[in-house]
Amino acid sequence: MNNFPKLHNATWPGIVGKGPDSEPVIPFDDLLKYTANAEVNGVRFDGVDLGLLDPHINIEMSDDDIKRLADKVAGYNLEIGSLVAPIWAGSAMGTAEQRKVFVDMVRKSCHIGKVLRDLGIRPSGIVRIDSSASPHDWEKDPAGNTRLIAQTFREACDVAADFGESLAAEGEICWGGMQSWRTMLDTLEAVDRANIGFQADMSHTFLYLLGYNREEDRILPADFQWGDRAALTEGLKTLTKALRPWTLDFHVAQNDGTVFGSGSHDKTGRHCQAKDPNGKLDVPNDAGFWLRDESGQLTKKFRHICWDGCMFPNAVMTNPQTWNDILETMIAVRERHGWYE
Template sequence: MKDNAFPKIHNASWPGIVGKGPDSEPPISLDKMLEMTAKAEVNGIKFDGIDIGLFDPHVDIHSSDDDIKRLADKVAGHGLNIGTLVAPIWGGPTLGSDDDRKTFVAMVQRACHFGKIFREHGVRQYGVIRIDSASSPEEWAKDPVNNTKLIAKTFREACDVAADYDEKLAAEGEICWGGMHSWKAMVETLEAVDRPNIGFQADMSHTLLYLLGYNAPEDRILPQDFDWSDRKTLEAGLKTVTDALRPWTIDFHVAQNDGTVHGTGSHDKTGRHCLATDPNGKLDVANDAGYWLRDGNGELTKAFKHICWDGCMFDNDVMMKQQTWNDILATLIKVRELHGWS
């Protein structure tokens, strides 16, 4: 139904940063990302909000409270809400030193502080704080058992801090992060944390790669040399992964993937995000979102109040076209028509 009010539809700020940098293309400013998000419109429907990465050059994580309020006003001035916030934890890898782990927790605390002020300011009614292990699969693989324990210990400390702010943390499942590089490793990490305020952030692009076992061949689901026209086998694989991770899922990214890994700029090899209209995309995006938004019986879970588009590492000339964002919005609207509620 077109009049579904939920889930709210968000764009993301970080595609203006991720994969950009000195060895790639210049970042796109937060002002420009907000402008293009606010201008997007399909049949009178617009984005409800934006999820924000709290990192340079868009945001100074050490901003004063007045600066945070000014940011809230800026977003609200575009008619947008703020949803999930990405904590800039990469300077404090969980598999680094004790000081690194203290930095990790401190960055989560700062992100929670932003969230608190946004809530008090009236621009944030939902969303979580996004984290990852900030460590590579190679580092994790040196001692899987103890490294999973170390990631879990750090996440627990971050959860305890987040609980003081009434925030939930969502660990992003992405093959470039140790301890979350495969669907089985991700479940083991979440189980090891054992805190009520941690969950999973599913990104359709990244979780598709779980089926291919790039960084965990032992957890591969689809056969080698998989024929992508075999939709039945693909659907069975998607069901396996979503059945395992859906109970943990508290944040959701709609995305497309062509079945390959990709990396540009400072970002490691990761899921190949494709445009919503990419003919090489392997997912039936609107349909396959239902594996995450509905339970095993096909009933809506309503586990989160908004969904967010995530597409990173597109060329700037693509991202500067308003049609790109209109196409993305149209895809999100289809997801809500199929799997939304009022």
């Protein structure tokens, strides 16, 4: 059996879309238990990717607190991978003060990442960012706002480089300057730093095909029918050819072709359960468009891949079968597009 890429679960779905205006946050320790307890034919998750978000994790934690975090995760026989920087108190295209806050959050996240690397519990991973701005606000001045985002991302990249970290911009349709595959490429190219890249999520990036929030950039024709698998395949090839060279981090996910939001989270590509009958993706097959190059050769670019299931109801997330189904899907992806070391 292949043992790479390592299989990770995400912790931020216990927070994103939760809260007073939705369902209660799922405690961090509970998510670690669900992850560690999942098992399919003797295979378990190898690690977790962390959202550095209250109430799970305090971005102001001391180095001693980071060590305690590492010990806690290691106690479940899990590694730590990619980190989500809590940049939303700022904005990459906001005022000078907002952009300063944005970069400072990246600095604090990179510090945590480096300490975790030095402790030996984080062998791979990036720090995830977004523009922390809406497509509506970005559309007021696309060229000017893209320049501002790129400037902020450059400053953040320079900070990250001091810690030996790379940043990955999340391909999600709810972020201004990142809401389509073309705007995402324009933003990344404008940053002009070696340690910037793209975070591909099979659910979020799927909506790029349909032009949500940027109709002029849709890839599939306006009269596309879901039964046309050939057209869908060609669309995925077009999308991944453009963004794969930039991709530093990869999320396995399912999508039913719709958008969804809960709590304070804007509508974005709906994360479906791994075995949702309404899912439009052939997950093990379609992951290959990201994990293999255009000639079909493995890129081996990602030492780990992660499942992202944001905004699932708590009844779903607290059901152990959910995590076994996810793990089974992740194993299928690795068996088709992984390798052994």
